[in-house]
Amino acid sequence: MSEVTIIGGGITGVALAYELAKRGYEVTVLERRFIGSGSTFRCGTGIRQQFGDEANIQVMKRSVELWKKYSEDFGFPFTQSGYLFLLYSEEEIEDFKNNIKLQNKFGVPTRLITPEEAKEIVPLLNIEDVLAASWNPTDGKADPFKATMAFAREAKELGAKIYEYTEVKDIVVENGEIKGVKTNKGFFSTGTVVNATNAWAKLINAMAEVPITIPIEPYKHQAIITQPMKSGQINPMVISFKHRDAYLTQTAHGGIVGGVGLEEHGYDLTPTYEFLKEVTKQFIQIIPALKDLRILRVWAGFYAKTPDSNPAIGRINEIDEYYIVAGFSGHGFMMAPVVAEGVADLITKGKTNLPFWWYDPYRFERGELRSKAIQMG
Amino acid sequence: MRLTEHPILNFQERRGKKVTIYFEGQPIEAYEGETIVMALHAAGIRVLAHTFQKDRPRGLFCAIGKCASCLMTVNGIPNVRTCITLVEDGMQITKQKAKPKLPTTAKPPKWKDPEKIDADIVIIGGGPAGLMAAIYASDAGAKVALLDENPMLGGQLVKQTHKFFGKREQFAGVRGVKIADILEEEVKKRENIKVFLETSAIALLQEDDTKLVVGVRKNKELVEFRGKAVIVATGAMERMIPFENNDLPGIYGAGAIQTLMNTYGVKPGDRVLIIGAGNVGLILAYQLIQAGVEVKAIVEALPKIGGYFVHAAKVRRLGVPILTRHTILRAEGKEKVERAIVAQIDENWKPIPGTEKVFEVDVIALAVGLRPSIELLHQVGCQIKYAPELGGHVVIRDKRLETTIKGIFVAGDSAGIEEATTAMLEGKIAGIAAALSAGIASPEWLKEIEKAQKELDEFRSGPFGRKVLKGLEKVVVE
Numbered sequence: 001m002s003e004v005t006i007i008g009g010g011i012t013g014v015a016l017a018y019e020l021a022k023r024g025y026e027v028t029v030l031e032r033r034f035i036g037s038g039s040t041f042r043c044g045t046g047i048r049q050q051f052g053d054e055a056n057i058q059v060m061k062r063s064v065e066l067w068k069k070y071s072e073d074f075g076f077p078f079t080q081s082g083y084l085f086l087l088y089s090e091e092e093i094e095d096f097k098n099n100i101k102l103q104n105k106f107g108v109p110t111r112l113i114t115p116e117e118a119k120e121i122v123p124l125l126n127i128e129d130v131l132a133a134s135w136n137p138t139d140g141k142a143d144p145f146k147a148t149m150a151f152a153r154e155a156k157e158l159g160a161k162i163y164e165y166t167e168v169k170d171i172v173v174e175n176g177e178i179k180g181v182k183t184n185k186g187f188f189s190t191g192t193v194v195n196a197t198n199a200w201a202k203l204i205n206a207m208a209e210v211p212i213t214i215p216i217e218p219y220k221h222q223a224i225i226t227q228p229m230k231s232g233q234i235n236p237m238v239i240s241f242k243h244r245d246a247y248l249t250q251t252a253h254g255g256i257v258g259g260v261g262l263e264e265h266g267y268d269l270t271p272t273y274e275f276l277k278e279v280t281k282q283f284i285q286i287i288p289a290l291k292d293l294r295i296l297r298v299w300a301g302f303y304a305k306t307p308d309s310n311p312a313i314g315r316i317n318e319i320d321e322y323y324i325v326a327g328f329s330g331h332g333f334m335m336a337p338v339v340a341e342g343v344a345d346l347i348t349k350g351k352t353n354l355p356f357w358w359y360d361p362y363r364f365e366r367g368e369l370r371s372k373a374i375q376m377g
Numbered sequence: 378m379r380l381t382e383h384p385i386l387n388f389q390e391r392r393g394k395k396v397t398i399y400f401e402g403q404p405i406e407a408y409e410g411e412t413i414v415m416a417l418h419a420a421g422i423r424v425l426a427h428t429f430q431k432d433r434p435r436g437l438f439c440a441i442g443k444c445a446s447c448l449m450t451v452n453g454i455p456n457v458r459t460c461i462t463l464v465e466d467g468m469q470i471t472k473q474k475a476k477p478k479l480p481t482t483a484k485p486p487k488w489k490d491p492e493k494i495d496a497d498i499v500i501i502g503g504g505p506a507g508l509m510a511a512i513y514a515s516d517a518g519a520k521v522a523l524l525d526e527n528p529m530l531g532g533q534l535v536k537q538t539h540k541f542f543g544k545r546e547q548f549a550g551v552r553g554v555k556i557a558d559i560l561e562e563e564v565k566k567r568e569n570i571k572v573f574l575e576t577s578a579i580a581l582l583q584e585d586d587t588k589l590v591v592g593v594r595k596n597k598e599l600v601e602f603r604g605k606a607v608i609v610a611t612g613a614m615e616r617m618i619p620f621e622n623n624d625l626p627g628i629y630g631a632g633a634i635q636t637l638m639n640t641y642g643v644k645p646g647d648r649v650l651i652i653g654a655g656n657v658g659l660i661l662a663y664q665l666i667q668a669g670v671e672v673k674a675i676v677e678a679l680p681k682i683g684g685y686f687v688h689a690a691k692v693r694r695l696g697v698p699i700l701t702r703h704t705i706l707r708a709e710g711k712e713k714v715e716r717a718i719v720a721q722i723d724e725n726w727k728p729i730p731g732t733e734k735v736f737e738v739d740v741i742a743l744a745v746g747l748r749p750s751i752e753l754l755h756q757v758g759c760q761i762k763y764a765p766e767l768g769g770h771v772v773i774r775d776k777r778l779e780t781t782i783k784g785i786f787v788a789g790d791s792a793g794i795e796e797a798t799t800a801m802l803e804g805k806i807a808g809i810a811a812a813l814s815a816g817i818a819s820p821e822w823l824k825e826i827e828k829a830q831k832e833l834d835e836f837r838s839g840p841f842g843r844k845v846l847k848g849l850e851k852v853v854v855e
């Protein structure tokens with residue numbers, strides 16, 4: 001018998017397991033394959049506070065504080081190397097000016113800089129046609145492999161149980177009360193289930209017969225990594241919406257990781273030639289010197305998307321006790337520490353100080369979509 | 378050093394115009410038609426790079442573009458495979474000692490849409506398997522595109538100076554290089570075969586019923602090949618074995634040594650130790666002596682010689698000792714191989730203390746087997762199975778060499794390590810079968826497939842075929 005059973009061993013699941021174990025709860029994580037094998041190990045590593053609405057800005061500000069704390073406590077790489085949005089039109093600049101005002105209001109030090117200043121930050125940039133850039137030096141990136149494994153390790157140290165290659169097949173609910181979950185490795189009895197399966201969330205919701213509509217759909221997104229080059233040449237995450245929502249940065253090893261916004265609905269994960277061509281075409285416009293670097297690998301993962309690109313986080317009142325924590329679009333990695341903290345508070349205290357009402361899972365049912373969260377890729 | 382006299386090959390005739398390339402700023406003499414690494418080797422340069430973390434020297438290993446051991450910066454472009462890139466007058470070549478730094482002044486290049494080549498059948502690899510596949514697919518009526526990443530056709534054949542075994546129809550008694558010439562002639566005669574050299578296939582994809590092969594020509598141009606069927610005949614890559622300092626420059630795959638001396642007329646070194654007494658090791662010993670190189674010994678871990686008796690006898694007659702039940706413990710040398718330490722092993726393959734022998738050599742040749750190059754087949758999603766008898770992981774296929782994906786065929790060493798003879802027969806079968814599957818060949822051609830299948834069966838019925846047959850049982854399905 002476990003007090004809380006988390007389905008899904010991505011960064012969301014294991015970070016939540018850690019937060020709950022820290023609060024003295026008995027936690028079990030059930031993961032179909034291995035830790036991180038969903039979308040987490042396939043992500044672009046980026047962590048930003050540059051959002052366009054108050055909730056996400058506040059939430060991400062706290063997340064960055066936690067990234068800093070946990071990377072120091074647990075010893076995994078996290079650097080505040082900034083996010084640099086390249087802006088090519090007056091409309092874009094207007095939009096970003098408004099965002100910056102909002103970000104500044106909550107203490108995020110974003111500012112508008114000139115193309116020349118941008119080139120000082122990333123000397124490889126092609127600043128032809130760039131009119132300005134939105135720059136926040138406190139955004140950053142972390143190593144998804146080391147970070148996720150660190151949370152899993154710390155959770156286990158505090159007594160959490162993590163079962164890999166354990167797939168949830170059904171959820172047993174009697175009279176609106178959860179009794180346990182059926183898996184390929186047997187029955188796990190539990191009173192509380194957290195659905196942290198992100199791209200697969202709708203399937204788990206169906207097993208629990210969640211009575212409300214929570215539209216979370218899987219979209220294939222691809223990424224590449226190049227051969228390594230000398231470190232420090234592209235420190236921040238560089239974003240250009242003009243170049244098909246491109247994002248790119250350099251990993252600690254030296255390879256360039258990134259992608260462009262080309263998506264396909266469904267559960268297929270085959271990388272495509274169309275993407276490879278597009279990413280090549282766009283990246284060399286942003287950083288021309290990349291033309292001489294080879295792409296080593298291309299892979300795909302999922303953006304689990306809701307209609308407003310904001311996640312669905314909260315308790316489902318009709319089932320005792322069932323929580324949904326999924327639908328992170330292109331920003332679930334960066335949010336994981338704060339989501340884990342907030343959801344742990346929801347489970348243990350019934351409330352959180354963070355503006356999680358923005359992610360209310362009932363908003364779709366009520367037709368109260370939020371403003372669309374800024375998304376790249 | 379370049380070879381000027383050779384009992385079988387005439388390099389003077391083959392060498393192109395003299396050009397100058399620059400290595401770390403120093404001018405070096407080279408000839409058109411030579412790859413960069415061959416010109417450097419001829420000038421005595423063996424250290425091509427230093428590893429980024431431990432600063433260990435790196436030299437070439439495979440010489441056919443498959444191992445990344447020869448990456449250098451060429452005209453400012455980092456990570457160029459210098460073993461398959463031809464020299465050009467004035468080329469600037471530098472060693473990489475650290476991860477490359479990119480220029481901040483680069484201008485965004487103009488995007489050129491890829492060249493599009495449409496064919497009925499696209500064949501990847503121009504070794505004996507690919508060449509035969511092209512010839513028969515074309516004769517069966519198909520329009521063929523044949524691509525190879527090396528600058529010449531023939532695959533492994535172009536370096537085989539010895540006469541081949543087998544049946545007369547499969548060129549027995551003819552030297553490998555000659556067979557390559559004959560097949561190339563046949564290909565050239567056929568107007569419906571288009572050949573693309575220095576073109577690497579980097580991806581194999583499905584677009585509904587069409588297959589797409591993405592190619593990169595000369596490191597820079599994108600070419601899209603589309604066809605109704607694809608034949609993968611990408612050959613094999615040489616194995617490496619673990620021993621101390623096995624990364625020292627001067628430790629080469631057997632095929633690389635053949636490429637040096639038989640394809641480009643560059644002397645690989647002065648004194649060689651060969652590891653492995655299979656056919657490849659034995660033939661290599663003989664070819665080295667032909668080129669005027671001293672062979673100190675052949676070391677073999679098994680209790681008996683693996684290759685054909687005739688080859689072993691010939692090598693022994695030339696005075697080369699074959700040490701069975703021996704292995705290499707380590708290589709020694711500062712920037713390149715200076716000596717090799719060898720020891721006897723017991724029944725448990727453990728070195729016996731006190732049996733160490735020292736060989737003063739400057740080259741160690743590894744002839745320890747090959748593994749099929751299945752990368753593209755793997756990437757497109759063909760089913761794969763482990764069959765050690767065939768050299769490792771290979772694709773599941775039927776008797777006509779069609780893989781688990783309709784319209785994708787395999788032939789030659791990439792289907793399982795065998796010989797040129799079987800590679801040619803498999804190429805023939807795959808070529809015709811692909812033309813049939815594309816709906817081009819008439820049913821008459823089935824007879825030719827059956828004929829080739831019978832020849833394959835006969836060829837494999839000998840003692841050396843037993844192992845292969847065991848492997849095929851695991852991977853050939855109805």
Ligand SMILES: Cc1cc2nc3c(=O)[nH]c(=O)nc-3n(C[C@H](O)[C@H](O)[C@H](O)COP(=O)(O)OP(=O)(O)OC[C@H]3O[C@@H](n4cnc5c(N)ncnc54)[C@H](O)[C@@H]3O)c2cc1C
Nearest residue numbers: 008010011012032038039040043044046168301332333334
């Ligand atoms: C190409 C790409 C780039 C990205 N870049 C970024 C970025 O730069 N920054 C950022 O913040 N985010 C990025 N993302 C998004 C990010 O990867 C995800 O939002 C994040 O990893 C979600 O984590 P998760 O733990 O919620 O989900 P996942 O990591 O997907 O974990 C869910 C787990 O549930 C498991 N599961 C599913 N069904 C079952 C079942 N029945 N039983 C048991 N287990 C089950 C799965 O196996 C999986 O491991 C990117 C995504 C992609 C695809």
Ligand SMILES: Cc1cc2nc3c(=O)[nH]c(=O)nc-3n(C[C@H](O)[C@H](O)[C@H](O)COP(=O)(O)OP(=O)(O)OC[C@H]3O[C@@H](n4cnc5c(N)ncnc54)[C@H](O)[C@@H]3O)c2cc1C
Nearest residue numbers: 502504505506525526532533578611612789790796797798
């Ligand atoms: C020392 C030695 C002696 C031998 N002696 C004999 C003998 O006496 N009798 C005999 O029958 N056999 C012999 N063989 C074996 C024979 O050479 C091989 O079995 C045969 O060459 C295999 O033919 P193949 O066409 O499958 O592959 P290969 O000859 O290896 O050709 C593969 C071709 O594919 C190309 N290629 C690979 N990947 C790509 C890509 N991604 N894009 C484009 N092109 C690509 C390569 O450049 C290469 O040209 C010998 C081999 C060796 C090494």
Ligand code: FES
Nearest residue numbers: 440443444445460
């Ligand atoms: S790739 Fe050039 S030596 Fe192997």
